[in-house]
Amino acid sequence: xxxxxxxxxxxxxxxxxxxxxxxxxxxxxxxxxxxxxxxxxxxxxxxxxxxxxxxxxxxxxxxxxxxxxxxxxxxxxxxxxxxxxxxxxxxxxxxxxxxxxxxxxxxxxxxxxxxxxxxxxxxxxxxxxxxxxxxxxxxxxxxxxxxxxxxxxxxxxxxxxxxxxxxxxxxxxxxxxxxxx
Numbered sequence: 001x002x003x004x005x006x007x008x009x010x011x012x013x014x015x016x017x018x019x020x021x022x023x024x025x026x027x028x029x030x031x032x033x034x035x036x037x038x039x040x041x042x043x044x045x046x047x048x049x050x051x052x053x054x055x056x057x058x059x060x061x062x063x064x065x066x067x068x069x070x071x072x073x074x075x076x077x078x079x080x081x082x083x084x085x086x087x088x089x090x091x092x093x094x095x096x097x098x099x100x101x102x103x104x105x106x107x108x109x110x111x112x113x114x115x116x117x118x119x120x121x122x123x124x125x126x127x128x129x130x131x132x133x134x135x136x137x138x139x140x141x142x143x144x145x146x147x148x149x150x151x152x153x154x155x156x157x158x159x160x161x162x163x164x165x166x167x168x169x170x171x172x173x174x175x176x177x178x179x180x181x
Contacts, residue, residue, distance in 0.1 A: 004124040006084050007157045007175075010167030017086050019165065019172055020128040021057060027084035027124040033061045035084045038091040053086075062087045068094050073111065073118035074125075083122055088129035088157075089150060096146055103149040111153055116158070118170060131166065 006023050010016035024033050035057055038138065041047055060166045061129055062081075066073040070091050095110050118125050132149045138144045164175035 003122055004117060004158075004163075005161045006126040006153070006178075007161045007164040008126065008128045008167060008172075009154060009158075009165070009175075011131055011134070014131075014167035015170035015172075016128050016167040017053065017171075018056070020084055020086055020126045024056055024082050024084035024124070024126040025058070027126065030068060031123070032078065032081040033058070033084060034077045035061050035063045035069070035083050035086065037063060037065050038067075038070065038085070038087060038089075038094070039065075039119060040067070040094065042089070047065075066091065068110075071113040071117040074114065077121065079122050083123070083125045084128070085125065086128040088127055088153065089132070091145070092150055094155065096149060098142075100142075100145065101151075103145055103152070103179065106149060107152060107156075111156075115156065121158075127157060129157075 002026060006020075006027070008016045008020045008023070024035075037050075037053075039046065039050055040051065057063070061084075064073050064076075068091070070085075074083060074085075075178055092106070092111075095106055100106060118127075129150070131154070133147050138147060158175060161176055163178040165172040167173075
């Protein structure tokens with residue numbers, strides 16, 4: 001199991017990325033941090049968001065754009081390096097695609113591989129993801145399946161985490177608080 005797993009969940013503009021960045025910095029101390037980004041560039045507004053996120057991170061942090069190869073990217077991070085993964089939702093949408101088949105194929109396949117890679121990493125891992133299950137039940141079967149997939153993935157992550165946070169309006173609510181040192 002990773003030396004310390006932190007899960008940060010929240011809605012759009014909840015402050016989850018900022019909180020994840022701050023937790024990664026605190027856990028790393030003076031040590032190295034690898035930022036694993038899952039966003040795929042697409043339009044001017046999205047590119048601007050990526051640019052702003054980069055400016056918010058310390059320049060000495062390594063940035064890796066992972067695409068679908070998340071488990072391999074985690075395994076490629078040097079030992080002793082804290083990982084900030086932002087975010088799981090976009091990676092899941094890449095893996096999910098337009099015709100995903102049963103969600104168990106993803107949960108027991110690529111997602112299980114990501115969990116194994118996190119468990120094998122010897123330094124803290126901070127994982128940021130969007131909570132999308134608080135709204136209405138989607139009308140489209142594909143949207144319902146994605147919501148279910150992400151909800152189950154979040155449950156599995158939080159169950160194995162050392163700390164878990166839910167972000168609302170820039171404030172963190174503890175789901176699992178870190179053990180006192």
